[in-house]
Amino acid sequence: MNYLLKKENLPKFLELLKKKFDQVIVPVKNETGATCFQPYSGQEIFLEARTDFSAKEFFRPAKEKTFSFKKKNSSYEIKPEYDTAKKVLFGVRPCGTHALNTLDELFIKFFGEDQFYSNKRKNTTIIAFQCNKACENGFCASMGTSKAIGHDLLFIERGNDFFVRAETEKGTSLLDSALFKHTSDSEYSSKINCENELDTEDIEENLFSNFNHSVWKEESERCLSCTSCTQSCPTCYCYTSNDEFVFGSDNESERFRVLDSCQLQRFTKVAGNHLFRPSREGRLRQFVLHKFSYYKKHHCIHLCVGCGRCITACPVKISLVDIANKIQKHSLEESK
């Protein structure tokens, strides 16, 4: 079933959602000028392009409490903390829906459910927003991620209206309002002409077999190890665990999952202060290979969704598309 929603009625729709859900997450521009996802409280919605920061924060938060421990006489009380709030995520781009799909592979399907992730995932309704033009540095066309998947509702901008398409029952139930007008129109195009292009044929093998290619060193020389790439990435999930004492108590403590980054030297620090990936070259290579090679080998899917955020966010303009294309070109020439 397809519907039309007048653009000026969007805030009304979001207010309706606020009554149904504990949290409505929308794309906005924050006070520093960066675009990101935030809980809705009447802010202006940002729908011009994909956001600088992904919606990762609401599924894999930067800091997430997982357990609290309490000592009781001779035993311990352990209490896991699951986030079971009902949420709706509005305005996530097709690449964002693919990013969630990619993380599902690891946190739900591969080892069995990681309940800290899966609870959030199951309790979040996804309203995707179709792009009608290519975004800065994006290469979703090459990654095959320009059409949303796994969403409940799809919004498409069309003149003064949003064309709305329900994909699931959960999605249809949200359209129970006079704001939505029925339409028989069903066509929409998801073809996008990205400026960036990436040749993904045999990329997992080609990158891995060029482990010692000179491009790694050349590109990593100007890397600042600032972690902008991994933090703006919608699929970078690596985390570390911290135990923290409760201040003023001598029998309680809490465990947190804290987002980490492979671009930091401390990421590979092990017992005895040994670093097994000390060089910038190795760290940049790890980032790119994890995206295009290792994850694909384990989960049959690329860990990159082609949103181009890492390229936009890099202060020294390192581009993983350029790196991968250079190596692809090199492999092609070699095979001739």
Add this chain to the structure above:
Amino acid sequence: MEKKKVKVGFFSLTCCEGCEFAVLDLEEKLLKAFDYLEIVESRVLMEKIKPAAVKLDIAFVEGSVISKHDLDKLNYIREKTDFLVALGSCAAIAGINGIRNSLPEGIQERMRQKAITPVKEKAYPLSSFVKVDYILNGCSVNELEFLDFLNKVLHGVIPKLEEVPVCFECKLKGNACLLLKGILCLGPVTYAGCGALCPSQNAQCIGCRGFTKDANFDSLDNLFKEMKQSKKERFNLFTYFNPLPKELSVLKEEK
């Protein structure tokens, strides 16, 4: 259950004593900490100071060593302390006092001559003379980091230094990158722990928490060069709180 309280002292060498005031900003939380702490010596926190000869469990020392007087005091503190913490930039990396270390030699000489008391050649961080067990960096010190340190130490754990740059915390906060906006920022080469305080307010990071071990100075300086910043401006920014990194010694030659 009554426990033996941890004996703590606060000491100031040459500095503004701002770090002790930053600690006072903890207010009620600090009062709660007093259940476990006994302040033995502190000029700011105590009404009367009577230099105690007792052994201290933890000494927080702020300020740099710039005179013999400072050095004698530091040695005395070290001798009677189990665990010595450098509090703030001045103590950890010479900080603001260290600005004079990077001035032209002639001006340095004139400053030494005009000083009221005899001063040393340069301003030194504590670690130049004694063993420093832990560093709480920043100008001024971050009171929440201080509290976190106390919390861990009181539970019998010595915290490890977080080896991440300011950019890491800045991005966690969802800030737009200042470097991409064309503003000079030392975030990529400076240790975090401040919660990216300055960049969150759209102000450049000036490196008060010290340079990271893993800093890529060449690349950052190149970026500043592309942003059309003069050698002098780059030199001044890099040496605001820190000694000039040896990778950038080329910045020094020009007057």
